[in-house]
Amino acid sequence: MKTEVKRTFKNRLYEQFARLGKALSNGHRIELLEVLAQGEHSVETLAQETGLPVANASQHLQVLRAAQLVEVRREGVYIYYRLADERVFRLWQTMREVGEAHLAEIDRLVQTYLQDRRHLEPISAVELLARLAKDEVILLDVRPAPEYAAGHLPEAHSIPLAELETRLGELSPTKEIVAYCRGPYCVFADEAVALLRANGYQARRLEEGLPDWRALGFPIERRIGGDNENH
Structure with a gap:
């Protein structure tokens, strides 16, 4: 593989992984994932559980969906979200463990x-x-x-x-x-x-x-x- 082709491949590849980081760069979206780890929820329930206006919760969920971290199901006028699979929870779990090990502020807050x-x-x-x-x-x-x-x-x-x-x-x-x-x-x-x-x-x-x-x-x-x- 030529050097310039290899560099293009690497740039595009890691940019795709960076989509996950961008989706998880907001505390509200991480909390939404934690609630969704319990099971499927409607947008309205997710908003209530996280203290967000429904419109804001919906926007955050759309970001998570664009990164393929959550999936959606429609039933009449209601929209329900769930984690894409168990690996999404393990991603949050790993973030949590790394944060607890290396960010002193987390320990201070707890x-x-x-x-x-x-x-x-x-x-x-x-x-x-x-x-x-x-x-x-x-x-x-x-x-x-x-x-x-x-x-x-x-x-x-x-x-x-x-x-x-x-x-x-x-x-x-x-x-x-x-x-x-x-x-x-x-x-x-x-x-x-x-x-x-x-x-x-x-x-x-x-x-x-x-x-x-x-x-x-x-x-x-x-x-x-x-x-x-x-x-």
């Missing part, structure tokens, strides 16, 4: 805004899997109900955070409860554990979220027609 987390006695996915096999804990999914239906940890009970206080009577007061949500920066589980402990329950939070659990190759279940289906 320490500032999640300073109470160290008291919540986190449990790892590996330990949780072992304890579930021994029937030692109650597993609580505190994400919104549609995300639970799209995929959840085995044997998990769905009680969205907003409903937890009024549904405490559904939980055993004598068995330890492990709450989980979307991922390591999601605070639903933190708030759930704080609420449970304030009401006399034994409670801990799972370090990982559902997408991280799935990426480890651990089983998940989906709600199909009212029944759970294993994967």
Whole structure:
């Protein structure tokens, strides 16, 4: 291959990879990917979950779609988005791990805004899997109900955070409860554990979220027609 041809090839090739970096160069778009890692969502739901106006959320989703990171489905007047495949979540997961390892500001932000987390006695996915096999804990999914239906940890009970206080009577007061949500920066589980402990329950939070659990190759279940289906 001639030098000038090789250079043209390299320039064009790496410019295509740079499209991914450009699509991920906005914090809102990264948060949208984290929510989509839970399952398919409408534009309206994504806007609500990320605190964005619908028009802004739609614009960010179009950028992600142009980079082939998300796919779209239309149903009547509604538009639904999902991740293109599991590798998109792994891309965000790798960014997260590199950022945690090399950007001190990330650690400072976590320490500032999640300073109470160290008291919540986190449990790892590996330990949780072992304890579930021994029937030692109650597993609580505190994400919104549609995300639970799209995929959840085995044997998990769905009680969205907003409903937890009024549904405490559904939980055993004598068995330890492990709450989980979307991922390591999601605070639903933190708030759930704080609420449970304030009401006399034994409670801990799972370090990982559902997408991280799935990426480890651990089983998940989906709600199909009212029944759970294993994967």
